[in-house]
Amino acid sequence: MTSNLRDACNAVGCLFEHRQPTRLFVLRLSGVILIAGALAGCLPGTTTQNELAMDVYKIKMAVQDLESMAKETSLSTQSWQSSFALENDIRARQLNDRLASLDVRLMRIEELLRRLLEQNAGAGMVAPQKPDAPTVSAPPPVPTAPIVETANELWNQGVQAMDAEDYQNALAVFERLQNLYPSAPEADDALFESGAALEAMGKTTEAIKTFLSVPAKYPAGNRSPQAMFRAAQCHVSLGDIPTARKILNDILVKYPSRGGHPQVHDLLNQIKDQ
Secondary structure (H helix, E strand, O other): OOOHHHHHHHHHHHHHHHOOOOOOHHHHHHHHHHHHHHHHHHOOOOOOOHHHHHHHHHHHHHHHHHHHHHHHHHHHHHHHEEEEEEHHHHHHHHHHHHHHHHHHHHHHHHHHHHHHHHHHHHHHHOOOOOOOOOOOOOOOOOOOOOOOHHHHHHHHHHHHHHHOOOEEEHHHHHHHHHHHEEEEEEEHHHHHHHHHHHHHHHHHHHHHHHHHHHHHHHOOOOOOHHHHHHHHHHHHHOHHHHHHHHHHHHHHHHHOOOOOOHHHHHHHHHOOOO
């Protein structure tokens, strides 16, 4: 083997010692050099040997370049590893310091709680009171529909109040009947009795208006002639004879078929000379 081959092999060996990721490439390169040297010793002729020697020289120079790069890479890697290890060591120390600080604070809190428990045990601990249950208010009563009496029921209530001389209550019941059942058969009777209640209470002027409203609202009702007659009597009591006479004559004209109206004639005779 020539000196160039020996130098190339030595350079490859140095590169292999750095144990870089290029190890596989170095092994393959060493095999090429050895095979080239063997071929150079076996092939006849000076020309072939010189060419192989030149190739081996070039390979040697390339290996030297690789060795230099490997050394630089190794130094850089070592520096980086040292820096990384130092940084990790600093962070680890910082974390340990924080854990130690937290451990001290936890111990102080535990000691404070222990003292508080001892003090409360001596004085007798009071069990915490449960908050009062919220007061549940009863739901508001469901409004019930008002009981509405029939027209006949109201009429009977009004008559009973009149018989008991409870004229104010009777007046209220008759007015309710008129408002609820204005077309009922009892409606004109209720209006007439309202006038009678007012007359009994001494409200003669209001009674006259109520009596005269009966024929105005119910001209065909059986209470209309009687209501007009009661209005004429109220005018007589007030001394208003002309008005009373006019109302009595209107009864005879408007209701000629009502049995002759003997009461109307009697009252006309009574006030004839007045």
